[in-house]
Amino acid sequence: MAAQARMRNAKVLLIHLGALGAEITKNLVLSGVGSLSLIDDSDVSSQDLDSQFFLGKAEVGTKRLVAAAPRIQDMNSRVELTIDTEHFGSKPDAYYQQFDLVIGTDLTSAEIIKINAITRRFNLPLFVAGLNGLSGYIFVDLIEFDATDEKLKSSVPTALGSVSQNRRITEVVEHYNEEQKKTFETIVTRNTYTPFEKVLREGTFKGKLTRRQLKRLTNAVPLTLALFEYPDGVGEVTPATLKEKALAKFVQLGLPTDQLQQIYVDQFAEQAGLEFAPVAAVIGGAVAQDVINILGKKQSPLNNFVVLDGITLDMHIFEL
Structure with a gap:
């Protein structure tokens, strides 16, 4: 009962209602979170129709949040739902103080670093998640x-x-x-918890994993981190540039560089930033479940980096 009361009193902010944001929204609204604010300045595109369930063909070209809000509210009328169609980057830092927890989806590394600095300043828990085709990731900073x-x-x-x-x-x-x-x-x-910028620049497995664990580590981890080295997004990813950045991450993480597989490089270069609904369901479900756990102050939370490998279907949790 105490956990449910904390859920009902919680104010959560979610940035972007793409495929991943839609899954997280659905799960939080059905769980009975007290207040959910959504901020997204995007219009509905034809790609949205392939990857989420709040939007229809007739709404292409309209604001994504305006189109989705009635269906979201219909799932649970008791949730206080607020939408904002401005870009989250236009908000002053003080805007974030009104929330108990912030969730960011589909963000560039530069945007994550900026948001993380704000949430740390105001002592706010932060979840960040993204999709890369058949793979996805979650970063958690509860401070x-x-x-x-x-x-x-x-x-x-x-x-x-x-x-x-x-x-x-x-x-x-x-x-x-x-x-x-x-x-x-x-x-x-x-x-x-370690802030995102430090994870990106200094995260390592040196001294943390056995030799056997290092050999079994999925290529999806260093490649996910390598994609963050494109600070303005993944529109310019090529196999050659991604391989170069991935090899640097292998060195930083303390992994043998000869373990980098070209099949992973090609997959990540081709699928960087793409949204697949089944992957969004897995990553979105994991984020929402952990948010529910920490709002209820029950069970140990994720700490601090999760990567889903779409080739092996393994989902690893690492402390970086």
Whole structure:
């Protein structure tokens, strides 16, 4: 009940209602978030009709949010829905202070860096997600977040201290359940986060993964990071330039450069920024679920970078 109350009181901002934004919107509205504000200055295009479900042929050329808003509201009339058809970049920094959480979709790396600087200044949780055809990513910056989990006590009690680079158990409380006749542990884990710009420039797996884990790491991770090296978007991506940027990311991450596969380079160069509805459903579902978890202050959140590999269908979570 407490988690539901926090959800009903939450004010969330979502930037862009593309295929990914539509999936996140659907899931948040159906979950009962209290207030959802959408900002997007785009018009409905024919490509939108192939990748999302809030828009129809008759609305091509009209404002995307104006066309979609009635259908979004119909899913849950209790959600306070606000739309803004201005470009989010035209808003002053103070605009973001009214929200409890910000979600950005379909952003360039320069835009992510700018938004992340604002959310950190105002101590706001940030989720950023994007699609690259058969692959997609999620970046999370909650700055610092204490998550509470409960589990059955095992023969080895949970110990205080570091769990990983960005996660530390700060409190463990035992309690006995009379009905089940079992002892449980309530565990508080403090998650700290790295800002996007630092992840992009300094993120590495050196000293974090075993040699076997490094060899099994999907090419989708360094290639996703390499696409962020096009600061104004992915309109000029070619296999040759992408390969060069990917090899630099292999070095930064501490990965053997001979593991770069041309099939991945070609796929990412061809599909950079493309929206596929099934991939949007997977990435959008993961974002929305984590947003619901942190608004309810239940379960440990994602920390801090997620990549979906559309070739192997693996979805990896990394601390960078």
